[in-house]
Amino acid sequence: MIIDSISMKNFQCYYGEHENNNFKFNKGLNLVIGDNGGGKSKLYDAFYWVLYDQVFHSDRREFVKTKIYQENLLSDKAKNECSIGGNVDVEVILIASTAQDKLYKISRIYSAKKTNDREWECATSSKLIVDEMKSTRWSTVSREKHDSILARVIPNHLKPYMWFQGEQVDGLMDFRDKSTLEKAINLLSNIHVYDDLISITKNGFDKANKSLITAQARLVKDKDKAEKLTASLEKNKKDIGAKKEAIEKNREDYEIAKDKIDELIGQIEDAKQKESLKAENNELQLKLDEENKQLKNIYNSLHKKMFSDFWILKNSQKHFDKFADKYTRYISTHNKLTAAENHKDVLPVNVPQPVYVEQMLDVEKCLVCGRDAKNGTDEYNHIKKLLERGTKKTDVSIFKNDCSSIFSKLYNDCLGFKQLIISTNERIENEFNKIEELKNNIIKYNKRKKEISDNFEDLIDDNKSNNIVNSFRTHEMNRDKYQSLVTSGEADLIRLEKNQSGYENEFAKLVKGEVKSELELANTIFNNLHEIAKCTRNEVFNKLIEELEENANDLFGTMTEKNMSITGKIKLKKISNGHYIPEIVDKNGHILPSPNDSNIILVKLALIMSIINSRGKWSENYSLILDAPTSKMAEKYTLGFYETLGKTFKQSIVTTYDFIDSDLNNLKEQFNLGSVYIIKSLYPNGDRTDRTDLSIEINKVEL
Amino acid sequence: MNLVQERIYKINPAYLKDFDELVKVHSQFGGGGTDEKFSRGKSFSNAYEFYIYAFFIGLYRDEKKEILDDDNTKTFWEIENWKPRELTDYLIVCAIAESDFDMIMLEQMGEEDIKVQIKLLKNTIEGFANAGLSYINNKLNKEPDLIDDDMFFINLLSDDY
Numbered sequence: 001m002i003i004d005s006i007s008m009k010n011f012q013c014y015y016g017e018h019e020n021n022n023f024k025f026n027k028g029l030n031l032v033i034g035d036n037g038g039g040k041s042k043l044y045d046a047f048y049w050v051l052y053d054q055v056f057h058s059d060r061r062e063f064v065k066t067k068i069y070q071e072n073l074l075s076d077k078a079k080n081e082c083s084i085g086g087n088v089d090v091e092v093i094l095i096a097s098t099a100q101d102k103l104y105k106i107s108r109i110y111s112a113k114k115t116n117d118r119e120w121e122c123a124t125s126s127k128l129i130v131d132e133m134k135s136t137r138w139s140t141v142s143r144e145k146h147d148s149i150l151a152r153v154i155p156n157h158l159k160p161y162m163w164f165q166g167e168q169v170d171g172l173m174d175f176r177d178k179s180t181l182e183k184a185i186n187l188l189s190n191i192h193v194y195d196d197l198i199s200i201t202k203n204g205f206d207k208a209n210k211s212l213i214t215a216q217a218r219l220v221k222d223k224d225k226a227e228k229l230t231a232s233l234e235k236n237k238k239d240i241g242a243k244k245e246a247i248e249k250n251r252e253d254y255e256i257a258k259d260k261i262d263e264l265i266g267q268i269e270d271a272k273q274k275e276s277l278k279a280e281n282n283e284l285q286l287k288l289d290e291e292n293k294q295l296k297n298i299y300n301s302l303h304k305k306m307f308s309d310f311w312i313l314k315n316s317q318k319h320f321d322k323f324a325d326k327y328t329r330y331i332s333t334h335n336k337l338t339a340a341e342n343h344k345d346v347l348p349v350n351v352p353q354p355v356y357v358e359q360m361l362d363v364e365k366c367l368v369c370g371r372d373a374k375n376g377t378d379e380y381n382h383i384k385k386l387l388e389r390g391t392k393k394t395d396v397s398i399f400k401n402d403c404s405s406i407f408s409k410l411y412n413d414c415l416g417f418k419q420l421i422i423s424t425n426e427r428i429e430n431e432f433n434k435i436e437e438l439k440n441n442i443i444k445y446n447k448r449k450k451e452i453s454d455n456f457e458d459l460i461d462d463n464k465s466n467n468i469v470n471s472f473r474t475h476e477m478n479r480d481k482y483q484s485l486v487t488s489g490e491a492d493l494i495r496l497e498k499n500q501s502g503y504e505n506e507f508a509k510l511v512k513g514e515v516k517s518e519l520e521l522a523n524t525i526f527n528n529l530h531e532i533a534k535c536t537r538n539e540v541f542n543k544l545i546e547e548l549e550e551n552a553n554d555l556f557g558t559m560t561e562k563n564m565s566i567t568g569k570i571k572l573k574k575i576s577n578g579h580y581i582p583e584i585v586d587k588n589g590h591i592l593p594s595p596n597d598s599n600i601i602l603v604k605l606a607l608i609m610s611i612i613n614s615r616g617k618w619s620e621n622y623s624l625i626l627d628a629p630t631s632k633m634a635e636k637y638t639l640g641f642y643e644t645l646g647k648t649f650k651q652s653i654v655t656t657y658d659f660i661d662s663d664l665n666n667l668k669e670q671f672n673l674g675s676v677y678i679i680k681s682l683y684p685n686g687d688r689t690d691r692t693d694l695s696i697e698i699n700k701v702e703l
Numbered sequence: 704m705n706l707v708q709e710r711i712y713k714i715n716p717a718y719l720k721d722f723d724e725l726v727k728v729h730s731q732f733g734g735g736g737t738d739e740k741f742s743r744g745k746s747f748s749n750a751y752e753f754y755i756y757a758f759f760i761g762l763y764r765d766e767k768k769e770i771l772d773d774d775n776t777k778t779f780w781e782i783e784n785w786k787p788r789e790l791t792d793y794l795i796v797c798a799i800a801e802s803d804f805d806m807i808m809l810e811q812m813g814e815e816d817i818k819v820q821i822k823l824l825k826n827t828i829e830g831f832a833n834a835g836l837s838y839i840n841n842k843l844n845k846e847p848d849l850i851d852d853d854m855f856f857i858n859l860l861s862d863d864y
Binding site for chain 2: 030300302304306307308310311312313314315316319320322323326327329330333334399400401402403405406407410411413414417428
């Protein structure tokens with residue numbers, strides 16, 4: 001809803017009737033300008049009280065309920081004027097309208113009776129009345145509908161981000177807590193839908209997994225062993241969970257220590273020099289990481305190359321030569337034997353000529369020696385065989401195991417390695433040269449890093465601010481400690497996860513028989529669904545971060561354009577524990593050293609506004625109410641800030657001490673203005689310490 | 704496949720149990736990504752890689768450590784499974800060259816005699832490989848710091864023999 005008006009009766013410093021304490025608001029930027037003590041925060045209190053029955057307790061620095069605040073709600077002047085036995089009524093009336101032009105009047109009333117000069121009998125609670133405009137008159141809305149109507153004025157989850165005081169900004173976006181941004185996004189976007197999905201699929205998987213294990217357990221023969229294994233599995237599972245938590249915690253502590261170190265560097269003397277040393281150190285570290293990676297790859301491939309590039313054969317030539325001699329002797333013998341077999345007939349092929357041989361067969365007689373060779377005898381067959389010489393090869397080998405093809409293949413294949421073996425030394429040398437070069441670079445970078453570190457140490461030792469230096473050292477120790485805890489924790493986790501799969505495998509071996517396939521299928525499907533839900537959530541979240549960064553930069557750019565000293569932009573950096581933190585970086589992506597408080601507030605406001613603006617278009621539907629938001633901002637930024645508010649939100653109501661001495665008519669040209677009021681405290685008797693004389697004068701500025 | 708060929712590639716050479724620790728420390732038993740082996744402190748992807756390496760070291764040093772019948776030994780995989788195949792063939796060629804393996808007579812032999820020839824080849828492979836393993840083991844025992852030297856195995860190969 002958009003707020004049309006708010007009016008107060010005897011609410012804190014707003015003494016008197018509604019008509020004297022009435023603000024009417026329009027679309028655009030509504031300003032309530034007043035000096036310190038002028039009633040700005042009490043006006044903010046009135047918004048809060050009418051909706052939530054709470055006011056800000058300035059001593060406790062927190063919002064408290066009416067039943068605790070009691071007669072402090074009452075105007076001191078009204079209390080003073082009230083006679084003993086009389087009542088003072090406090091009322092705040094807020095009128096808000098919906099996008100469909102429905103009008104609601106929300107009234108909160110509280111009453112106290114004066115029992116003596118100092119004491120009051122207070123009602124135990126305030127009373128809320130909600131009316132809806134029906135045609136031309138207000139009609140009371142039933143109590144059951146109150147909550148939903150109040151939530152339409154400002155939804156509860158948006159309240160901290162759309163209704164806040166300048167001093168709350170730090171707490172709202174406390175980046176020392178790395179999960180701040182994530183919490184805000186979780187709260188203000190629909191990412192929780194994906195969290196629900198993860199939770200549902202996780203439950204599904206747990207159930208499916210449990211059913212599968214139960215079914216497997218039924219098939220187990222060795223129940224004792226299975227029981228022990230199940231217990232070990234459960235314990236190990238818990239240990240994994242605890243270890244993951246511990247790693248997460250150590251990661252967070254590591255990030256905190258790192259941030260503290262960065263923060264302290266800025267505080268100690270020679271900060272600039274230290275910053276530049278640190279930047280050089282970081283750059284060297286990147287180079288070192290890269291060279292080390294390359295070196296590791298080369299080392300890895302070196303051992304591979306012993307086999308893939310056959311370095312291992314480096315000195316093998318003489319052995320191959322020996323084989324070659326042996327092979328030559330073998331093949332020569334083999335060939336001789338083969339040839340002998342082929343030529344073991346005394347007469348060469350075609351001697352005597354076939355025509356004579358055929359004649360011999362016809363006459364059944366050898367015409368060379370004159371002996372008989374009757375058909376069917378060995379002699380006849382021998383003569384007949386002469387015809388087959390050279391036309392038919394014998395199927396029967398003369399070797400029991402003809403190895404010629406294997407040995408020839410071995411010989412020919414290995415012969416091809418000769419050139420490769422000759423060049424091995426040169427190839428190894430080339431790799432060694434590459435390694436040498438990388439090693440030299442690494443030595444060079446490490447040497448420079450050591451120089452930087454020594455230089456840094458000298459600068460720190462010279463530092464006179466002992467406390468800062470001591471705390472710097474402590475955080476350095478913490479950083480190293482947590483880093484090593486994370487490393488050892490991760491190693492433990494790998495071990496535990498290995499144990500887990502070991503236990504699972506062992507358990508699987510105990511299962512004799514098959515479980516129903518649908519149980520296994522359900523287990524797999526839910527596991528996959530769970531993984532998909534997690535991936536989708538991450539993808540959506542990262543997309544939100546991208547959008548947020550872009551929108552925040554648009555707003556940050558507008559807010560800072562009047563101040564030429566800022567050239568940076570907001571970068572949302574993912575840190576090791578998966579959270580995001582904002583940084584102000586230059587165009588090359590380097591972090592701007594020590595941003596001032598104004599910059600930080602602007603970054604926070606830009607992020608808050610872009611979250612509100614980018615998701616759900618809340619900036620269109622609800623009113624932004626800010627109390628002194630520019631209290632920590634340098635003057636030059638305020639103009640950009642108000643301009644952004646006017647452009648971004650359909651309606652914003654801002655109490656401020658800015659523009660007190662300005663020509664307000666100029667504002668209209670600069671901002672998308674709604675109404676402008678000037679408020680000041682009035683003490684008719686002239687004593688500014690006498691609160692019983694206090695009321696607020698409200699003047700609407702006609703622009 | 705020819706019987707001799709089949710028998711050669713079915714050879715499953717052994718190493719002395721004394722070197723079991725050495726083999727397990729330096730080679731990645733049971734598979735795993737080759738790319739990770741170096742970061743996991745393993746110089747060899749498989750036991751057979753380490754075995755081939757040790758064979759050539761023994762060969763180049765011209766040292767043999769024969770395995771006797773009552774020696775306690777370990778086997779890992781038949782030669783037919785070793786990779787790359789070209790390198791395995793080269794190893795066989797060297798073993799044939801350096802043994803009394805009779806290429807000529809083999810072609811006339813019966814199954815029993817072939818067995819004897821294959822045994823000769825196996826003994827030669829094992830002899831060189833175990834001598835290589837023994838040499839590596841002694842070197843590391845003498846200078847334990849060498850184990851941290853990423854180039855130890857490459858340097859050993861680069862020595863002049």
